[in-house]
Amino acid sequence: MRDLAKLPKAHLHLHFTGSMRVATLRDLSQEHGVRVPAALLDDDPLRVPADERGWFRFQRLYDAARACVRSEADMRRLVDEAAADDAAEGSGRLEIQVDPTSYAPFVGGITPAVEIVLDAARSASAAHGVEVAVVVAASRTRHPLDARVLARLAARYAGDGPGEVVGFGLSNDERRGDTGEFAAAFGIARRAGLASVPHGGELLGPAHVREVVDALAPDRLGHGVRAGEDPALLAELVDAGVALEVCPASNVGLGVYADVAAVPLRTLVDAGAHVALGADDPLLFGSRLVDQYESARREHGFTDAGLADLARASIRASRASSGTRARLLAGVDDWLAAGDPDLSSPSHPPTG
Incomplete structure (x- = not known):
């Protein structure tokens, strides 16, 4: 079996605060005098029930971690470490998701918050050899007008390279908010050339996936895993070319x-x-990108050829330039050919 940390891949579902290392959280909590729950520091993956009480516990822990990010230096550290961790796992492209609203009070507003993340992404890309682009995300728990503000801000920095905004997302509890009310914000982002990458179809089932697809016209769906419960819906997503960021x-x-x-x-x-396999929030779930590929190998029986096809799918679903995609796809072929030249063809069945 080939080393999955050397398999070139793209990482398309990683949240800014959730990317934090446990050691970094410990450092920041001590530096700022913020007490954090022991559950964030014990290296024990979070397990909660799939109900509102479970989500409340998850959100409370996430908010506790986010409260420790209180300066430009903290923000830059998170981006740099996320890039370093991804590079160590073979990721050649990271599209990290951030809602700047929570960090704005510490750095002078949402515009400086976004610019800090983008500048840090450019620096981290150069330092670690992984392209780091940004998805700006709104929250379902806030007013749709707030989402429009964020969409206009994201549009100002649209591009496909390191340190540019590539997409616009919608996150938080799928049971909150009216999906249709966020359509205007996604229209603003789409007209600027940004990818539509809302969350949907994890806590809620196929009906919610269809609601998100109809209202927000996603290019990629954050999670979307519950679409597997409705073969007709899944076929529609496949036909429409909507990628699923499965975590x-x-x-x-x-x-x-x-x-x-x-x-x-x-x-x-x-x-x-x-x-496109993703790690979502490694800080809480105790599992990074390569772990997702390893579980596909171990629990689902994917061969190296099948894992290579998963990596190819992540690269093709990214908003990277054609040159970056070609380079990473060639690297996947090289990874596979190093063990068996007959398996290097991109047409090899993804199921292995």
Whole structure:
């Protein structure tokens, strides 16, 4: 079996605060005199039920971690370390998601917050050899007008290279807010050339996926794993070319599935879906990018050829330039050919 940390891949579902190392959280909490729950520091992956009480606990922990990010230096550290961690795991492209609202009070507003993250992304890209682009995300728990403000801000920095905004997202509890009311914000982002990358179809089922698809016209769907419960809907997503950012560890951590083996990864891939594996919030779920590929190998029986196809799907679903995509795809072929030249063809069946 080939080393999955050397498999070139793109990482398309990673949240800014959730990317934080446990050691960094400990440092920042001590530096700022902020007490954090022991559950964030014990290296024990979060497991909560898939109900509102479970989400409340998850959100409370996430907010506690976010409260420790209180300066420009803190923000730059998170971006740099996220890039370093991704580079160590073979990621050649990271599209990290951030809602600047929470950090704005410490750095002078949402515009400086975004600019800090973008500048840090450029520096981290140069330092670690992984392209770091940014997805600006609104929250379902805030007013849709706030989302429009963020969409206009994101549009100012649109591009596909390191330190540029590539997409606009919608995150937080899927049970909150009216999806249709955020359509105007996504229209602003779309007209600026940004990818539509809302969350949907993790806590809620196929009906919610359809609601998000109809209202927000996603290019990629954050999670979307529950689409596997409706073959007709899944076929529509495949036909429309909507990629799914599947994060097995967080699906288990949030109680959607009992264990990683129950995540319908094989169902999605066998249906022809473009699946990009992601780590979501490693700080809480104790699992980074390579762990997702390892679970696909271990729990779902993906061969190295099948894992290579997952990596290819992540690269193709990214907003990287054609040159970056070509370089990373060639690297996947090289990774596979190093063990067996006959398996290097991109047409090899993704199921292995």
